[in-house]
Amino acid sequence: MADEIIRLxxxxxxxxxxxxxxxxxxxxxxxxxxxxxxxxxCGKSTLIKIMAGVYQRDSGSVVxxxxxxxxxxxxxxIREGIQVIYQxxxxxxxxxxxxxxxxxxxxxxxxxxxxxxxxxxxxEEALAQIEVRLPLNARVEEMSVASKQLIAISKALRQNAxxxxxxxxxxxxxxxxxxxxxxxxxxxxxxxxxxxxxxHKLNEVLExxxxxxxxxxxxxxxxxxxxxxxxxxxxxxxxxHTIGEKAYDFTPDTSRPPLLRVEKLNASGALEDINFDLYxxxxxxxxxxxxxxxxxxxxxxxxxxxxxxxxxxxxxxxVQIRTIQDAIANGIGYVPEDRITEGLFLEQSxxxxxxxxxxxxxxxxxxxxxxQEVNAQINEWVSALRIKTSDPALPxxxxxxxxxxxxxxxxxxxxxxxxxxLNGPTMGVDIGSKNELHEMIKDLAGKGMGLLVISDDIPxxxxxxxxxxxxxxxxxxxxxxxxxxxxxQLAAKLIED
Amino acid sequence: xxxxxxxxxxxxxxxxxxxxxxxxIVNPVFFTVGNLFDLLRSSIVxxxxxxxxxxxIISGGIDVSFTAVAVFAQYATVRLMTIFMPEAxxxxxxxxxxIIGLGLGMINAFFISRxxxxxxxxxxxxxxxxxxxxxxxxxxxxIRDIPPSMPEFARTSLIEVAMTVGVxxxxxxxxxxxxVAILTWLLLxxxxxxxxxxxxxxxxxxxxxxxxxxxxxxxxIYGTVGFLAGIGGIIYASLNRxxxxxxxxxxxxxxxxxxxxxxxxLTGGRGTVIGSLLGVALVVIMNNSLVLIGVxxxxxxxxxxxxxxxxxxxxxxxxxxxxQHAAGLSQTx
Numbered sequence: 001m002a003d004e005i006i007r008l009x010x011x012x013x014x015x016x017x018x019x020x021x022x023x024x025x026x027x028x029x030x031x032x033x034x035x036x037x038x039x040x041x042c043g044k045s046t047l048i049k050i051m052a053g054v055y056q057r058d059s060g061s062v063v064x065x066x067x068x069x070x071x072x073x074x075x076x077x078i079r080e081g082i083q084v085i086y087q088x089x090x091x092x093x094x095x096x097x098x099x100x101x102x103x104x105x106x107x108x109x110x111x112x113x114x115x116x117x118x119x120x121x122x123x124e125e126a127l128a129q130i131e132v133r134l135p136l137n138a139r140v141e142e143m144s145v146a147s148k149q150l151i152a153i154s155k156a157l158r159q160n161a162x163x164x165x166x167x168x169x170x171x172x173x174x175x176x177x178x179x180x181x182x183x184x185x186x187x188x189x190x191x192x193x194x195x196x197x198x199x200h201k202l203n204e205v206l207e208x209x210x211x212x213x214x215x216x217x218x219x220x221x222x223x224x225x226x227x228x229x230x231x232x233x234x235x236x237x238x239x240x241h242t243i244g245e246k247a248y249d250f251t252p253d254t255s256r257p258p259l260l261r262v263e264k265l266n267a268s269g270a271l272e273d274i275n276f277d278l279y280x281x282x283x284x285x286x287x288x289x290x291x292x293x294x295x296x297x298x299x300x301x302x303x304x305x306x307x308x309x310x311x312x313x314x315x316x317x318x319v320q321i322r323t324i325q326d327a328i329a330n331g332i333g334y335v336p337e338d339r340i341t342e343g344l345f346l347e348q349s350x351x352x353x354x355x356x357x358x359x360x361x362x363x364x365x366x367x368x369x370x371x372q373e374v375n376a377q378i379n380e381w382v383s384a385l386r387i388k389t390s391d392p393a394l395p396x397x398x399x400x401x402x403x404x405x406x407x408x409x410x411x412x413x414x415x416x417x418x419x420x421x422l423n424g425p426t427m428g429v430d431i432g433s434k435n436e437l438h439e440m441i442k443d444l445a446g447k448g449m450g451l452l453v454i455s456d457d458i459p460x461x462x463x464x465x466x467x468x469x470x471x472x473x474x475x476x477x478x479x480x481x482x483x484x485x486x487x488x489q490l491a492a493k494l495i496e497d
Numbered sequence: 498x499x500x501x502x503x504x505x506x507x508x509x510x511x512x513x514x515x516x517x518x519x520x521x522i523v524n525p526v527f528f529t530v531g532n533l534f535d536l537l538r539s540s541i542v543x544x545x546x547x548x549x550x551x552x553x554i555i556s557g558g559i560d561v562s563f564t565a566v567a568v569f570a571q572y573a574t575v576r577l578m579t580i581f582m583p584e585a586x587x588x589x590x591x592x593x594x595x596i597i598g599l600g601l602g603m604i605n606a607f608f609i610s611r612x613x614x615x616x617x618x619x620x621x622x623x624x625x626x627x628x629x630x631x632x633x634x635x636x637x638x639x640i641r642d643i644p645p646s647m648p649e650f651a652r653t654s655l656i657e658v659a660m661t662v663g664v665x666x667x668x669x670x671x672x673x674x675x676x677v678a679i680l681t682w683l684l685l686x687x688x689x690x691x692x693x694x695x696x697x698x699x700x701x702x703x704x705x706x707x708x709x710x711x712x713x714x715x716x717x718i719y720g721t722v723g724f725l726a727g728i729g730g731i732i733y734a735s736l737n738r739x740x741x742x743x744x745x746x747x748x749x750x751x752x753x754x755x756x757x758x759x760x761x762x763l764t765g766g767r768g769t770v771i772g773s774l775l776g777v778a779l780v781v782i783m784n785n786s787l788v789l790i791g792v793x794x795x796x797x798x799x800x801x802x803x804x805x806x807x808x809x810x811x812x813x814x815x816x817x818x819x820x821q822h823a824a825g826l827s828q829t830x
Contacts, residue, residue, distance in 0.1 A: 090706050092699035094766030095692075103696065104707045107689060114687050 003030045004063075005163045005194050006051065006082065011060035013046055020046045022219045024060075028163060031192045033185065035205045038215035039238055039430040044198055047215070048165055051196075052084045053077040065162075081162030085169065089152040093141035097134050098123035100151055105158045126154035130184045146177035153184065157193075164188070165196040170204055171427065174290040175456055175495050182208055200430060202234050203459065203487070214238055239432050247482050248442055250466040252279030257316035259450040260332075260419050262301070265310030270296035272474045274310070278419060278450040283441060285461040286454045287494060288471030294454050295337070297471070298421045301452075302334040303327040314418070328357075333417035335408050337424040337454075343408040344396050351378035351392035353407050357415045381410040385440065402426075402433025409440065420444065423454045438464050458490050470494070505760035509775040509808075516782060524789040530658045531665035532786075538667075538736070540781045544674040544774060545729040546752045547759075548681040549722035551773045554756055555685070556718050557698035557765025558616035562605060563726040564749040565627040568742055570597040570723075571730030573635050575740040578644045587646040594727035601627055602723020603716065610712040628746050640740040647735040670732050677725065682770040694718065698765030751801075755780040758808040779804070 006028050013021040021043045028034050038044050049055040050062070053074040062069045064080040091100050102122040106114070123136050132150050140148060149169060156164050170178045185195055185208065199205050205212065212229050214222040214237040222237045252258075258277040265274035271293050278284055288294045299305035301312075303323045312319050314330055321327050327334070336343050344353055355362065355374055362369050362377065378392050385406045389399060396407055405425065412420060425441065426434040441464055445451055455461055461468050462482045470478040470493060480490065521527040546563060553560045574594040578585045601623070608619045654666035685691035693714050696704040705711055734740045759776030761768025783804060787797045 088702075090700070090703040092696050092703055092766070094699035095695060099692070103692065107708050112689055114689060114692055 004028070005030055005065060007061075007063040008047075008051070009061045009063075011047070011050060011062075012058045013050060013055065014058055020218050021050070021057075022217075024215070024218070024220050026213060026220065026223075028194050028196060030162070030194055031189055033189055033195045033197060033208055033210050035209035035212045036196060036198045036215065037200070037202070037205055037212065037234060037238060039432055042215040042238075043218040044215055045167070046218075048084060048167060048196075048198065051077065051082060051165065078159060081160050082165065083156035083159060083161040083163070084165045085149070085152045085156060085167065087167050087171070089148050091140045091148055091151060091155075094139060096137050096139055097143065097147075097151055098136040100140050101126050101154050101158060104155060108159070122158060123154070126158045129157055130154060130187060132184070144177075145172040146174075146180065149173070149181065150184065153188075157188070161193060163194045163196065165198070167198050168200065169197065170199060170201060175491065176289060178204065179495070201457075202231055202431070205234065206231065216240060235431055238430075247462065248283055248445070248464050248466050250281060250283070250445070252282050252466075254279065256280070257313070259315060260301075261311075261313040263311040263313070265300065265312070266308045267296060267300050267305050268308050270305060270474055271300060274476055276469060276476060276479075278452060280448045280450055281445050282467065283445045283451045283453060283465045285465035285468035286452060286471060287456055287458075287461055287468060287490075289456075289494065291473075292471040293474040294471050295423060296474070298334060298423050298452070298454055301327065301419075301421060302332060328415070328417075331416070331418035332421065333412035333415065333419070334421045335405075335412060335423060335425060337427060343411075344404060346397040347395050349393045350382065350387065350389055350396050350399065350407055351375070353396050354378050354381045354392070354410045354414060357411050377414065381414060385410050385413075386436065400430075400433070402429040402437065405429055405433075405437060406440075409437075413444070417449070419450045419452070421452045421454070424457075425453060425455070426457065426460060434460075456494065458487050458494070462487065462490065506769070506772045506775060509759065509772065509779060512808075513775065513779055513782065516779075520782075520786050520790050523791070527786055527789055529660075529665075531660055532789075534656075534658075534665050534667045536778075536781055536785055537671050539785055540777055541668065541670045541674050541736070542729045542733045543752055543755065543777050543781060545677050545725050545732070547756050547773045547777050548677050548770070549725040550752050550756045551681065551759075551761055551768050551770065552685075552694060552718050553616070553722055554753075554761045554763065555698045555765065555768045556694045556714070557701070558609065558715075558718070559753070559763065560605065560616065560620045560719065560722050561749045561753070562601075562620040562624040562627060563722050563752075564745045564747070565624045565631070566598050566601045566723050567726035567730035567733070568745045569601060569627045569631045569635075569730075570594040570727035571734045571745075572631060572640070572740045572742045573597055574727075574731065575640050575643050575647075575734060576636060579640065579642060583644060585644045585646060587650050590644060590646060591728060591731055594731045595724045596727070598723040598725070598727025598730070599720050600723070602720045602726070605723070606716040606719035609719065610715040624746070624749075631742055635742075637742055639742075641738070643734060643738065643740055647731070648738045650735045651738055668736070670736070673728070673732065677728075678770055678774060685770065690714065690717065695766060698767070751780060751784075752777075754805045754809070758805060779808075 004027055008024060008026045011021050011024040024043070024047060036044055046055060050057050053072040053076055056071060062072050064082065069076060095103070098120050102119040105122060106119070120136060127134055130150065130153060134143070134147055134150065140151060143151070153164065169181065173181065189195065197205070197208060206226070206229065209226050211223070211225055213220050214234065216238060258279045260278040262274055262276050266272055274297060286294045286297060296305055300307050301321065303321045303326050312321060319330050321330065345356070355377055359369060362374050382389065382392050387399070387403050387406045387410070389403070396404060399407065422441070426437050429437065438460070441451060441453065453461070453465060465482060468480045468482065469476045470480060478493070517527065526532055546567070549563055550560065571594060574590055574597060577593060578590060582589070605620055605623055608614055609616050653669055655669040655671065656667040658665045685694065693704065693709045696707065696709055697711060697714055701711065730745065733745065755776035756768065756773045757763060757776070758779060759768070759772030759774070761773065780801065783801050784797065787800060788794060792800060
């Protein structure tokens with residue numbers, strides 16, 4: 001067929017004897033948006049790398065634009081118009097927007113000298129193609145994630161991209177940025193450019209795709225037209241079993257003082273007149289757009305953002321939280337969104353990460369730690385949270401995203417907090433792990449902990465929270481209970497200004 | 498080009514102006530032509546070294562061996578000349594020293610590019626090796642009987658100004674420094690190779706994916722540093738009219754500090770020629786002129802150290818604030 005860009009047939013690939021891909025077949029047509037979904041480790045990245053020529057297949061055939069490639073080199077893939085936008089975007093943070101867009105092209109043309117006028121012109125044209133305006137002379141490191149993505153797309157377009165492969169493009173974008181990205185994708189699609197969209201977010205997959213392919217354990221288990229799929233079927237195909245999630249239906253016991261009461265909380269420029277209660281056993285969602293103050297609220301409660309005025313009461317007693325130490329002493333735990341840089345010591349062992357918060361309590365005589373006690377604690381948490389590892393002495397970085405998140409949780413749970421603040425608890429976590437994390441969060445609430453879950457994953461909020469606080473410009477503008485609303489309504493409220 | 502760069506340089510230039518005015522008020526000798534020429538003369542060799550160091554730092558590396566390379570190239574060249582060609586013209590002396598320096602730089606490049614070793618470790622190692630080898634195998638005594646073309650060169654002057662006592666001369670070697678600076682600027686800002694150096698310092702992985710030939714860039718960088726070190730070494734020996742194998746080594750951190758003061762980031766990816774030259778000027782003024790305002794020479798090192806700490810610390814703190822601010826924003830996403 002003339003309108004096929006790429007056809008992969010019966011691709012097999014093994015690493016050191018372990019099968020990563022088994023008889024995978026995939027066809028992408030010009031101007032179509034194709035989605036690839038699957039849990040972590042299902043072979044999505046391997047497949048992308050084979051299409052980009054980074055990995056060589058063991059067997060199977062690759063036909064691009066009607067040409068069969070015996071061996072596909074990265075340069076062949078680029079010449080045939082296949083562009084991969086990796087999660088790190090492959091941009092130069094220290095160079096300007098214009099140079100980032102034009103550099104690859106200049107290099108590919110074999111230029112030796114830089115014509116700055118030309119660089120600017122190339123960048124302007126590229127951005128005009130996707131109808132986006134960005135400051136050409138700003139450094140890329142000053143740009144938001146969404147802008148970086150647009151820069152990466154413009155760069156790909158300048159190299160005559162016909163198929164743009166995007167790996168988890170929305171994982172760090174806000175709802176509004178996702179809308180803008182989808183707008184750009186549709187514009188380019190109308191010009192005949194095809195997309196392969198790899199994502200965890202099933203709602204987005206269902207919204208943007210025309211064809212869907214689901215992978216599980218290195219095989220494509222299901223391929224079809226968008227109309228054949230819904231959320232349930234996707235989850236089923238990805239995991240191989242149905243996962244039922246019940247909403248968290250809970251009415252707090254208001255006769256006892258709340259675990260945490262926040263009154264008239266103000267933090268300059270970030271939070272204004274914040275009032276809410278968090279009772280034992282509650283899971284309260286906090287949502288809002290970029291800059292709405294949802295993360296600032298967490299930081300303020302955890303002593304990381306100075307509070308100008310307001311009263312905090314915990315269990316009926318007024319408390320002062322000025323530092324992280326104050327927060328911890330009062331039994332508040334915080335799992336940051338960016339677990340990689342803020343929540344974990346990646347090079348250190350899983351075990352050490354688990355006990356780091358409580359190491360003081362494990363000290364015996366002479367101030368030395370009791371190794372047996374420490375190991376007992378580690379093993380207890382590793383099994384309680386079902387962290388999948390062969391040995392807790394391995395570094396945390398060897399774990400998958402979902403398991404890393406469990407280590408962060410374990411670290412905090414080991415110190416027995418009364419109130420836990422979770423910021424984006426399931427970001428970048430695959431659907432199976434996500435459900436397990438949800439169950440874990442509900443379990444904790446069931447044991448009397450109060451949880452504050454900050455997220456913009458609407459289905460997640462509706463499933464696990466008994467109340468949701470909507471923030472806008474530093475204020476809580478509405479309190480919603482999941483029964484009162486549905487996904488679409490909440491999504492609309494979220495982006496409303 | 499960008500505002501933040503511009504700001505580092507503006508602050509640096511203002512600091513130099515304010516410091517000069519202060520020193521000049523305390524001791525008017527500072528503003529004499531003679532003193533200005535002395536300062537320029539002191540900046541010649543450091544300025545050349547600084548251009549090499551700038552290339553390395555922008556690429557995200559560091560080279561501490563260049564002083565050993567300079568003294569090696571200088572001393573070995575002088576010895577070769579005294580044995581084989583005592584009447585060697587100046588250009589041959591420069592050429593031989595440049596080639597020896599280039600060769601030593603290539604040794605650095607080989608270890609760095611072939612084995613992907615950290616640049617600091619490699620150059621710390623070669624610093625000792627080159628210097629040790631020089632003292633052990635080539636010679637450890639000061640040579641005063643250098644080829645006559647060198648002291649002749651030292652006697653030349655670009656500008657001569659009659660003073661109340663004697664004549665002040667500006668040495669023409671400043672032109673070499675100026676030429677090296679202009680070439681470095683053209684290289685960095687207007688060639689793909691120069692942009693490749695910035696790209697490498699910004700993100701090695703992205704530079705590879707974009708198709709830059711990383712080993713070639715690294716050979717170029719460390720080779721150039723070696724070559725410039727050789728040239729600087731000969732100028733140094735000429736101006737001092739002797740080749741001393743114990744000199745220069747130990748001053749590498751001064752040059753690196755000057756470049757970092759000039760806005761180059763030790764994490765790579767940023768730095769400008771003009772900033773580095775201002776950094777050199779600041780360090781030279783501090784080294785030469787604090788004595789004019791009565792700072793005891795033992796205290797000079799403390800003052801120089803403090804300024805380096807403040808000058809490099811402030812931008813680092815600023816950068817971190819900015820990063821935290823950006824992180825705060827992205828967290829809310």
